[in-house]
Each structure stands twice: as structure tokens, then as C-alpha cells.
Amino acid sequence: MNTDEQLESVVQQFLHAIPHCRILGMEPEHVTSEGVVISMPYNEELEANPGTGIIHSGAITTLMDSAFGMSACIALPGFETCPTIDLRIDHLGLPDPFKPVRCFAEAYRVTKTVVFTRGVAYQDDRDEPFAHGVGTFMRTGRTLSEMAKELAK
Amino acid sequence: MKLDESFKDVLLQARATSDYSHLTELLPYAKKIGMRCQSLGDDALFVLPENQENTGNPVLPALHGGVLGGFMEMSAAIHLMLFMDEPKIPKIVDFSIDYLRSSRIQDVFAECRVVRQGSRIANVSITAWQSRRETPVATARGHFRLDSQ
Numbered sequence: 001m002n003t004d005e006q007l008e009s010v011v012q013q014f015l016h017a018i019p020h021c022r023i024l025g026m027e028p029e030h031v032t033s034e035g036v037v038i039s040m041p042y043n044e045e046l047e048a049n050p051g052t053g054i055i056h057s058g059a060i061t062t063l064m065d066s067a068f069g070m071s072a073c074i075a076l077p078g079f080e081t082c083p084t085i086d087l088r089i090d091h092l093g094l095p096d097p098f099k100p101v102r103c104f105a106e107a108y109r110v111t112k113t114v115v116f117t118r119g120v121a122y123q124d125d126r127d128e129p130f131a132h133g134v135g136t137f138m139r140t141g142r143t144l145s146e147m148a149k150e151l152a153k
Numbered sequence: 154m155k156l157d158e159s160f161k162d163v164l165l166q167a168r169a170t171s172d173y174s175h176l177t178e179l180l181p182y183a184k185k186i187g188m189r190c191q192s193l194g195d196d197a198l199f200v201l202p203e204n205q206e207n208t209g210n211p212v213l214p215a216l217h218g219g220v221l222g223g224f225m226e227m228s229a230a231i232h233l234m235l236f237m238d239e240p241k242i243p244k245i246v247d248f249s250i251d252y253l254r255s256s257r258i259q260d261v262f263a264e265c266r267v268v269r270q271g272s273r274i275a276n277v278s279i280t281a282w283q284s285r286r287e288t289p290v291a292t293a294r295g296h297f298r299l300d301s302q
């Protein structure tokens with residue numbers, strides 16, 4: 001059994017190894033075997049319309065896909081990397097302008113071939129999300145450490 | 154969200170001239186991922202050029218699935234702005250994407266089809282491909298609100 005500290009360190013290394021997640025400034029904020037919270041800072045380059053301070057829904061999709069993928073990965077023995085099969089996001093409202101956003105994600109069912117995940121995007125309060133999503137991921141049997149070895153080559 | 158006056162001018166001009174090249178420069182997120190829009194006959198073709206910054210898996214290597222989703226979502230919104238009877242800013246209600254293949258670090262193309270446009274809601278289907286249109290990397294569907302501004 002991995003401790004929450006070990007899980008957080010795995011998620012951090014994984015996130016930092018993904019160029020686009022690094023560019024958007026994603027960081028793990030809270031990681032346990034129950035799920036992950038990933039934060040993403042406000043950045044004017046991500047705005048939908050210039051000057052509004054509101055992050056475009058596409059960047060929210062990227063945050064949620066990443067957080068869902070992390071929750072799938074840490075739910076599997078040996079931390080398998082899982083490509084997304086599908087993703088569905090409901091935009092319940094707009095995020096508040098000029099503020100960081102976060103995504104809570106959990107893997108709620110793991111089968112031999114797929115991992116089912118769900119989660120919400122929010123700012124201050126997880127009970128007041130501005131987006132809700134579900135994502136399905138494919139198991140590959142390839143672990144993160146194998147991926148890290150290939151990267152080091 | 155208000156339709157910014159300078160953006161509205163560019164949008165109206167793009168609709169009048171079928172030159173869509175300046176639209177994405179005015180939308181920060183579109184600019185960030187590097188996407189572009191061009192006319193293709195009476196239609197629009199969206200392009201996400203090869204960009205190492207959009208990498209999601211450095212080992213394969215593959216494009217980040219979220220960026221592909223964001224690109225397709227933005228394509229659908231711009232498509233509506235260009236082809237609706239009256240130019241409005243569509244607001245996303247929900248978005249669903251199916252990933253069919255791993256997308257490589259090379260250009261991605263997308264085209265959109267308005268399946269249904271009611272007075273309040275539009276349903277748009279988006280297909281994205283890389284090497285051949287017949288082998289899409291992803292298909293997506295989005296609902297947008299079309300309330301008056």
C-alpha cells in the first residue's frame with residue numbers, strides 16, 4: 001500500500017513530465033488513494049475573451065483530462081499510464097475571473113480493461129463546482145516507471 | 154460575456170470576405186495553443202499546427218488529449234460565430250469527446266457540422282484528423298447556448 005505522500009510524489013513527477021501540463025502550471029494540491037486535486041493558476045493567455053479574466057473552457061478540459069488521467073493512473077497497481085477513451089464535461093457556470101482553478105478527480109471503478117473516473121472543477125469550494133465531468137480510460141499494462149526509463153534513454 | 158466591439162468588427166469582416174485568418178489571433182486561448190482557421194470553399198477548416206508545447210505524452214510522443222478537446226471545442230464555437238444567421242458568441246453547455254487514435258505531434262485538422270440550430274441551443278459535431286480525413290483521431294459533440302448578448 002502506498003502512502004499519500006508517495007502518491008503525491010508520483011502525481012507530481014508525472015505532471016511535470018507532461019510538457020503541456022507544465023506549461024499551464026498544473027500542480028498537485030492534495031493526493032490520497034481516494035482521489036486527486038490538481039490546481040492550475042490563472043493566466044491571461046488562457047482567457048476566452050481578452051481582458052475578461054475568464055479561463056477558456058478548453059483549458060478547463062485540459063485540466064480535467066489531466067486530473068482524471070492522474071486519478072486513473074494512481075488507482076492501478078504499479079501506476080499504469082492510461083490514454084483517454086472518452087471525456088464528457090458539463091459546464092455548470094463560468095469560473096470567477098482572475099482566480100486559480102482546481103479539479104478534483106477520482107477513479108470510481110477499475111476493471112481489467114478500463115478505468116472509470118469522475119470529478120469536478122471548482123475554485124474555493126468543491127461543493128460549488130463550475131464544471132462536472134466523467135472520463136473513461138484504457139488500461140495499457142505499461143507502468144509509469146517503464147515510461148520514465150524510456151524517457152531517460 | 155459581451156461581444157467585444159473590436160472582435161465583432163473582425164468577425165463581421167471575416168464573414169463578409171471569407172478570410173478567417175485573423176480571428177484566432179484575437180482569442181487568447183486559441184493563440185496559446187497556436188490554432189488557426191481558414192476558409193475551405195463555403196466552409197471553414199481549423200488547423201492546430203505541430204507544436205511541441207502541446208505534448209501530452211513525451212514517450213510516444215502524443216498530443217495532449219485535453220488540448221485536442223480544447224481545439225475542437227474552440228473550432229465548434231468559431232464555426233457557429235461564422236455561419237449563424239446573426240453573429241453571436243456561443244456559450245458552451247456541455248462537450249463530449251471520443252478519442253479514436255493516439256494523435257502524433259503533427260498538424261491536426263478539424264471540421265464542424267451544425268447538426269441542429271434551434272433558437273436557444275445549437276448542437277455541433279466536430280471531426281479531427283491528422284494524416285487522412287478517413288481516419289479521424291477524435292470525434293466530438295458540443296451543445297452551445299445562443300442567447301442574445
